Amino acid sequence: MIIHIPVADKTVAIEYSDKLLTSRFKTNYMTQGEKHHPLCSISIEHNKGFPGYALYVKSSKAGIVAVGKGQRRISFRTVNFFLKAIIQFFALREKIILLHASSLAKKNKAYVVLGPSGAGKSTVLHFARGFDVLADDTAVIKKEAAGYYIYPSPFDRKKRPEIYGKPVRVKELYILHKSSSTRVEPVRKNEAMRQLFSCSFLQEYFTLIAQNPRLAVPTATHNLLKSFFKDIAGNVPVTNLFFRKNRDFLDVLT
Numbered sequence: 001m002i003i004h005i006p007v008a009d010k011t012v013a014i015e016y017s018d019k020l021l022t023s024r025f026k027t028n029y030m031t032q033g034e035k036h037h038p039l040c041s042i043s044i045e046h047n048k049g050f051p052g053y054a055l056y057v058k059s060s061k062a063g064i065v066a067v068g069k070g071q072r073r074i075s076f077r078t079v080n081f082f083l084k085a086i087i088q089f090f091a092l093r094e095k096i097i098l099l100h101a102s103s104l105a106k107k108n109k110a111y112v113v114l115g116p117s118g119a120g121k122s123t124v125l126h127f128a129r130g131f132d133v134l135a136d137d138t139a140v141i142k143k144e145a146a147g148y149y150i151y152p153s154p155f156d157r158k159k160r161p162e163i164y165g166k167p168v169r170v171k172e173l174y175i176l177h178k179s180s181s182t183r184v185e186p187v188r189k190n191e192a193m194r195q196l197f198s199c200s201f202l203q204e205y206f207t208l209i210a211q212n213p214r215l216a217v218p219t220a221t222h223n224l225l226k227s228f229f230k231d232i233a234g235n236v237p238v239t240n241l242f243f244r245k246n247r248d249f250l251d252v253l254t
Helices: 020-028 076-092 121-127 189-198 202-211 218-235 247-253
Strands: 002-007 010-016 037-046 053-058 064-067 096-106 109-114 132-135 138-144 147-151 168-178 183-186 238-243
Touching: 010 076, 020 076, 037 076, 076 096, 076 218, 096 121, 096 218, 109 147, 121 247, 132 138, 132 147, 138 218, 147 218, 168 189, 189 218, 189 238, 202 218, 238 247
Parallel strands: 010 037, 109 168, 168 238
Antiparallel strands: 002 010, 037 053, 053 064, 096 109, 096 132, 096 138, 138 147, 147 168, 183 238
């Protein structure tokens, strides 16, 4: 079985044989026909060496990635993280970044909200009536000639096919902080880069590297990502957003 998921203006092919994954992919991924230029192809198979799965990257640097070693049955969450890590490696070459973040859009302006689990990303989405939700968990951003654009996320649990394929220029990135009052504060460039890095999927990719060093050189991948985030922090405003659990923060976005 093969599915194709759109990542910005590219397509990722995922081939698998475990029927249990079918319902998971349908629920969690936005799939489509093979319309765009291919980014990479990934095969998920049962690994006979131990319980769990193995991911085969079909590329010039093909290798086997062990997932779930020592576990009787790994969770889809684990598969999901490893898939995003592999996709991120190939996407970097196309100036595409995946961030653990949410994104909203209104009047052709996109806002990316960053923060660790519990920072309030789900709260922001809950109160964001009147905005298009482009990503609820994984934001897909691409650098283009006119600036940085965010594409509707194929990893969105709430499928919105009516907005898919319509990139929106990123106006600002917000780092979320829960507070008793709503306010914004500027973020220094170095801190902005650190926050962006912490929200990337590079850590998961380094896990893959540790299990199969043939896949890539970690230092090169790290430097490429660092350069990417340095450019974002230098060209897109990054702001601390302190907010209460109400709709007041939306005034900041508009």
